[in-house]
Amino acid sequence: MGSSVYHPSMDRPGVFGGKPPKKKQNSAAWGCFGCLGLVALFSAVIWGLASIGSGGDGYTMNNKFEAIAQCEAQIESQLKAPSTAKFNSEATGSGTWTVTGTVDAENSFGAMIRSSYQCTVVMDEAKDTARTRIDYFE
Structure with a gap:
């Protein structure tokens, strides 16, 4: 009387009569x-x-969003705590843009102050440049 021992390798096809895998149709x-x-x-x-x-x-730098970004960058450079700035801006024009808005930012004492501003942004697409002038910042 022989003893039979199971081993996982016995399930492989061709080894001890294991079942062959099903073929994919x-x-x-x-x-x-x-x-x-x-x-x-x-x-x-x-x-x-x-x-x-x-x-x-294609891309044109003469657009409302670029004018706003140019103006906000200039205003941000004037702030005591630029990382606290929260802008609300609007722009009108084409080629020469007028950007107006408000910015909430901390002053040197840490108090949040709201200031108004207006910039004139002149886009020069030929040179891919912009000139920004702060008209007022109060």
């Missing part, structure tokens, strides 16, 4: 769905990139 339908999925993904990426650039011929 490849289907032509899944291949087609995969190709269609890739085409759809590629189309979505192209469409997304095209919609990003449809606003014009």
Whole structure:
């Protein structure tokens, strides 16, 4: 009478009569769905990139957000505690922008103070520069 001992290697195909693994069934339908999925993904990426650039011929520094950023940077340089600044700005114009707003920031005693300001920002797209003048800061 023989004793039989189990070992996990016995489950491998071809070893002690273990079961062979099930074969995956490849289907032509899944291949087609995969190709269609890739085409759809590629189309979505192209469409997304095209919609990003449809606003014009690319980046232009002559915009409201750049004018506001230029003015806020100048005002921030005048503050005692620039890291505490909270801006509320609006800009009007094109080429020459008028930026107005308020800033809440700490003074030298640590108290939050609200100040009003106005800047004139002149954009020079040819040179990719901006000139900013603080009209008032009270």
